[in-house]
Amino acid sequence: MHSDRKRASAFLPSLQHVRVVLVPTRDIYTVGAAAAVLALIPAVMATDILDGPALPDFTILKRLARDQLIYLLEQLPGKKDLIIEPDLMSPLDRIANVSILKQHDVDKLYKLENKPIYSNNDQLCFLIRPRISHMKYIANLVNTDKRSDRNRKYKIIFSPQKFHTCDMILEQEGIFGDVTCDEWSFYLLPLDDDIISMELPEFYRDYFLEGDQRWIGTVAKALHLLNSIFGPMSKSYGIGRCAKMVYEVWKELLDEDESDRTERRPDLGVAFIIDRDVDYVTPLCSQVVYEGLVDDIFRIKCGSVEFGPEVTSSEKSIKVLLNSQDKVFQEIRNEHFSNVFSFLSQKARNLQSHYDKRREMDINQMKSFVSQELKGLKQEHRLLSLHIGACESIMKKKTKQDFQDLLKTEHSLLEGFDIRESITSIEEHINRQVSPTESLRLLCLLSITENGLITKDYRSLKTQYLQSYGPAHLLTFSNLKRTGLLIEQVPGETLTAVESKMSKLVTDKAAGKLTDAFSSLAKKSHFRGISKKLGLIPRIDGEYDLKTPRDMAYVFSGAYIPLSCKVIEQVLQRKSWMGLEEVTRLLNGNEFSVQLSDNTANSDSQRTILIVFLGGCTFSEIAALRFLGKEKGYKFIFLTTSIMNSTRMLESLAETKT
Template sequence: MAHTGRKDAPELPDFSLLKRLAKDQLIFLLEELPGRKDLFIDADLMSPLDRIANVSTLKQHEVDKLYKVELKPIVSVSDQLCFLIRPRIQTVKWITDIVNSDKASGRFRRYKIIFTPQKFYACDAVLEEQGVYGDVSSDEWAFYLLPLDDDIISMELPEFFRDYFLEGDQRWMTTAGSALHLLYSLYGPFSKVYGIGRCAKMVYESWREQVEDGEQKARQPEIGNVFLIDRDVDFVTPLCSQVVYEGLVDDIFRIKCGCVEFGPEVTSSEKSVKVMLNSQDKVFNEIRNEHFSNVFGFLSQKARNLQTAYDKRRGMDIQQMKTFVSEELKGLKQEHRLLSLHIGASESIMKKKTKQDFQELLKTEHSLLEDFEVRECIGFIEEHINRQVSMIESLRLLSLLSLTENGLLPKDYRSLKAQYLQSYGSEHLLTFANLRQMGLLVEQQPGEALTAVESKVGKLGVLSNNLNDFPQKTVPFEETGKLTDAFSSLAKKSNFRALSKKLMLIPKTGEEYDLRVPRDMAYIFSGAYIPLSCKLIEQVLERDGWSGLEEVTRLLNGHEFAVTGGSSGTEARIKTDSQRIILVMFLGGCTYSEMSALRFIGREKGYKFIVVTTAITNSGRLLEALLERQA
């Protein structure tokens, strides 16, 4: 059932060191405020912090009470307040209100702000503006990377996607460069760095600057090649319905920081249960990459094997029973508990995902990907909108239609947009503007307009290259405004159909596709589509660069690069173990389906992939980040 990899596959590096480093630095920062203190933690840092340092660890270092940052007056009576926050202006303003309120009431306290992963100039400016700069000490907790599993590392920065790809805010570039530099200093040097996308290029340049500024130490590399890829290189893949087990669990139950909460419908009791989903869970590890249609067969076989193991105790003498209880029983009980949870989760997924509606939905998606019966697909989407099935699902289908058709015909765009706004509310006009700016949901432009746009792209490319020569200088606000307007006016083109033909992303129809024994990465979408992002990575690794893919990179608006890293050419030619360990960094998020596809290539070609991502994403999270809700 679970696919066996090649026997010569290399061993992955040990990433637990990243956790230890983060924990030690946090403890050091807390101890810099000696004595008992109350700690206020940003809501979205709660789960990552729990993976690094639990409550008992914090208590050992004189943290008295823990509070969640809620942007309202505080009830703490402690004389020392410590704030562990993301560098957000709103949160810093809230802290300045607390300090000024204490001052007004004549109360003296000590305050410390720990920004993570870094502090931005704007945060200091707010402290200065509000007159509390001298009353507050601040520091940075360089918590860039959280290992979620043996081969998954997350920066846990979901805001990266909207900040950069929608708002053009480049403040996280240095953060991503620092994260890459941390991996380089612990597990490098890297032999080759490949990348595609404007953001990937900036992150690469930020990392190179840090490498040049730091000390060069010769050591045995544990990671060979690195591939940086922007999320906007491939929007189609995250917008497709996930059908591998791990992807479905994420879509339905929302995996948060490598942990999922199964409710009463799964546990068959009144309580919810939190479960860590990683390779330590033997049951999960064998089904995570499987197409959902294969999961029940595996789970029932597993249940039979477990029963056989339990039945062994019959007829045992006392000594054998003693050995069984001390060595096997605990493991069997744990496996039994996990098995029953995954069976419960699978049943819950079955109820939601095997209804006729879902089958129709998949059929529509596959037709869009194959450019087949598009008018019928539009009819299905209209019905989906008018029945108000799901606001996000309707947006997903509209975006998928636009991306695969390289934009909608003006009459279709106007009609579908009007129906959507009638069904879900006129406040979503701004959401449509965001989707248009991202190139996710656009009208097809007349041919003349596109040539004008292409010349504008060329001019902006030159301008952005000139700007990159001055990384330390601040561009005046008026100029950045003009730049943003210029970028947002571009009619982004998807070119999906042409890319699909060039890279053969759609397997030939008419051929039987056995999902139990997949022949390519298309199995993660029921044999209908090979994910563009993963196909690109596979092709570049096969060719050792972008040669032969010039037409593909042109369709993807360029910004590709391939640079030889720290090792010498001779070393790079020898396929050592580290050479077959590939680090892929997704800037803007990565889905569990893409991870499954990369693991599949790894098993086939003898590679091991490590996925580093700004955050784990799926169609729901990606589109929710682009919604404009009224305040």
């Protein structure tokens, strides 16, 4: 307990550190005193030490997807209206914009909803994910046309594939013969140089809540596609039940496809597949690296974000693509928020001095300045002011006492001290209706780190939550229980068969004692055990230097190293799961490590590692691994079913009125 105390006071300075940096908000545009006070640009930002191998070029994936879509559209010759489901709109925009669609005879674009479409076109083309609800919307449209004797051609393009259920619905609704179906095998959307998203946010709920394995084959196919373009990969590690299934299906695809064993120089060497439920703690923590914060606050959608008037300091919102093309963003995305501001002010100052150069210029110099530099400077200026605006907006929200308290609670939960105090503050959070998802997030974090809530707390917190947000959330709680995110400790149940056998063997009195021993054993948290084994809570001697971080914990202000990333680091370091037996046991096993091919000659590819997150990954994890990559000379490529954060995760589990 004593050491815990020390830690508590130890990380306060780091919080304070955040605050000190963040105070001078006003002066940023004039680059005045504030910036002068601030430190120079941190070393890590300025230089890329220990560069890993070059990244493979994933834009080919976009081209493939676009070509196939165009082909599919041309299969329905003539003018047609395209009806797109909302979730596919952003991804589609990244693949083929409206003008490309128009070039291929798409007349009007509609959003697929449960309401009639007023289209005069004789050909309707639907572009959807294979979901039951969409099939019903389409069936309604077709049947309405039928009733009014309207004769049209209908084509449904499923992305990335059609499921048998879709056919079942078409049959049940009696329109099987009226539509033609096609598949757009668009599995992979490169969001950035190193991030590929499958844009399947429903993967998380479907698999981890409903136990629906429908997407496993899809992921396997996606992996296979990557492997056939950028592989052959030589090794695969993984952990989690889903990861194992994905691997097995992928293996089958590999075996079937023997023909393609060309001696190509692979770009990708290793695949690491990990289930989201291996590490629930990380996505439940508040994100404090810049990209994560932007995602938490403004919601990054398919690699772009819409900054509202409070950021742009004008009337309108601006949509910005957030990726490595944005040079300003590229430099701050992985930084702890406390560093971002100082960086931006330095940047602003540099920019100003660039502009200032004009004053001493003669005509010719001015000419070349205008033609060469000005455009770049203006672009940089635009981006810089946007990010500064975003920062200010974030600070308004995050520097309040509330947020500080929240972080404090989170860190206490992670370290496992002052639990009662944390519960009280969560209770207050609920009672004051601060935010339904934030409260749930804290509840889940509490449950996960403590391996379940004791009955008394569970009941009182749940009742209070229902009083605050309505009884429909009974179902939310039921969902959270099923995923294991928020559970009640039931001593009788956790002690299973061992105990009952034991009690038969020994006398009643002894059995009672044993039971006690067992229950205390059962209460011992897995997270605590894992955290201890892997050293997830860094020892703090003095202040954690967020400017020159020494480990991945910097993504959570030095308080916690993301479990998922630590596991990855350990396995890559050991090149196997050897020595991690205890950890994998606590993580419910299902780990594997297999040699796919003996193509190990190319050491560059061996250091290019594809991390596959089944159920989504957070920007914090990406930042942490990018950091690890720089330290150890790896290049990580992230393949995720979607970009995840706590809000998305909990919203997907919440039952809301429809």
